[in-house]
Amino acid sequence: MDPTALLLSRLQFAFTISFHIIFPAFTIGLAAWLTVLEALHLRTGKMVYQVLFEFWLKIFGIAFGLGVVSGVVMGFQFGTNWSELSRMSGPIQGPLLSYETFTAFMLEASFFGILVFGRKRVHPWFYLFSVAMVALGTTLSAFWIMINNSWMQVPVGYVQQNGVLVPDDWMKIIVNRVAMVRFMHMLLAAYLSSAFCVAATGAWYLLRKTYRSEALIMLRMGLFLAAVLVPAQLVFGHLVGDYVHEHQPAKFAAIEARWHDEQPAGEVIIAIPDPATESNRYEIKIPVLGSIIGSMSTTSREVGLTSFPPQDRPPVLIPFLTFRVMVGCGLIMLGLAWLGSWLIIRRRLEGSRWVLRFIFLSFPLPFIATLAGWYTAEVGRQPWVVYGVLRTEHAMTPFLTAYAAATSLILFAVVYAFIFSFGIYYIYRQLRAGPGVSHAATSPDVMANRPMSLADPGLLSDRNYAQAGE
Template structure:
């Protein structure tokens, strides 16, 4: 493999965006969780919700700041590494990113200050409204980013004049059908990330025998939310597959590991794709299932990679394996959320510690699913920056040198490792301190089994809340 400025620029952007996406996927879900906690506190008056709100607000503040810092770097990369992309698509991408600043950043920056400093300075309803506005701001941020990226995936509403992409129909760009399957998919992914992180934190406290009421509340709410969201996410994932099947057939063939046209088409569950021989090694395949998944028919003809010129094909291994890892994480989260919720509802004592450990170690799953889903979408889009309209090789800065990109990549790696290591350590210390670090309230015995705590959850919280 020859290291070129183009390849290094792609590696650099993949590195920085992979770090960045971790934080929005967490803070979007966490902002929604904070809204739920504030509503519960104002409706019930129970201090446990307020303590949890204050606890998670600190973590939200740290991760939100890390997300903003890591996102700023991407804007510089568009100018330094991808100046041709910025030049030719600026009339479309520029306004979309500006809309994000006018809506998302304005809401987040304005009302986040109220969350930090205004608890005792504004009326409760104003504080609740501020919490909702921060959550809405994070949602707007995801929306405009997904509009921008979806336009690159399925460009519409434009003409090319003198080599420049000029918008002709903003309605078609913003309300593209692709946006309205990809944006909800990303939003629910963020909610699932928040739900599993909250549930894992609750399980961790239960395993360590502390913060019994708070831990049980986080465990229950996290698993219950996830149990509801997982089926919705699977359905949205199917809708995303439909748009890829229709608009990006080469990507779809790479994801499926399908090298030749098939009718009916089988579904490759697992294999080792070999681009040199254009075949799969060690292949496990289910007949007819590929046609059923792709077209909801048993006899449909599905296109293979051999129908596309080699220069128009994406790399196969990354989208193939990343997609399966994403689906595997989704199925594991569904099993855990459903079984865990059932365990809590029926208040079983057996298997309690197994559930707690499984929930605790599950917190990386939504992050892995989000990253692998992003890898599938972005690597599968190659060799295009704007699908079918602008090749990635034509989007890079023409004067960029290998040495320049290597130096900037090395600097980014060092800076990111240092900053995010300290950020991770600080968040870990906040988690260890727990939701009542400065308020030693006597709660229900944290060493009681889950079933007992769940059975007395309402009265237990009521007794604790009166102290």
């Protein structure tokens, strides 16, 4: 086993999945929101909901395509860089990935064309059904991926035969507490990503004094949803921490930067972990809080990293820092969602430009939190790829050279940079162009920002559309 090839293979997987996870995290929630918009349009008849739907559908299509392109690479890497993982766990991971194809991809492939091209070709209620099926497909895709990854985190329902891990109880593999909690944690992260992107777009338009009707709807729906979901996400985040505390104590100790057993345990707020001395530098610590977080007790004994052999310990610095980045982003999102929602209820948000600026600048926060949480889970799992069963170094393709691993990593970096720079630029162009004409378009200061071709008297006279912005 070439250590350099192993490091490069790990960097390649981290690089490609970091790009990939951004787009499903956005499109899962966005597909659900498109379903809500279409249902509201059918229920109320207000044109503003259809205009918003058509606007965000373009962005969804671009992000969905980028997610598909980046996701294809994941399967190839199992064969090129991690063939031993595929050989040993293929009887379990292979069917799980197939289930994603037979359920999620089937729904997306069957109804995506209707979603994009079928509004005028099918009955309105069937079109709504098609939108909902695409949303269900994106959710099922996340479900099967999280089942797969959760099994790697906490392997259950298997037996080992001739060096191969084979399924023994599919219900234990698919339906277990760890998998369900982690799936809900990821699903809420996706909904929050979409909610903050939608709210940030609305704040941007209000700051530019354009598309007022659409902007207010985006802000209300995005911030109200986030105000409810962020507390729920914090609860599920704590439940995820419970499984880590129970099943992966070394990871939990690394996240806490706890080197020695403590009773009761303090909570390290910030520090610089030093593996050489097995201690923390510049440590700020709250007594007893670590036991409360870990075991909901003020007297519990919490395990430290020195209780594990050095070869079984995960890296400390990355999970320690990324966990705090994730929690910090969550608390900022909670504050913004509650403050923005309160100002909306008081009808003061439109005049609070400094709050609008913060909401506009908040759109990267859920993506940063998602990536930080993923790094915490994956780096904290080391040195295992299937926790407690298969080490990462033993999962790599035999005789893979550093040259081959470096070549594929550079190639992926170049191709991803080319494709995604154009994709993200096109999304920005769509956002800057804005949605269609709204009631706000009749104001003189806004009409200057509209293309003349959009000043369609037929649209502007639509009473339902005019009422939607009031």
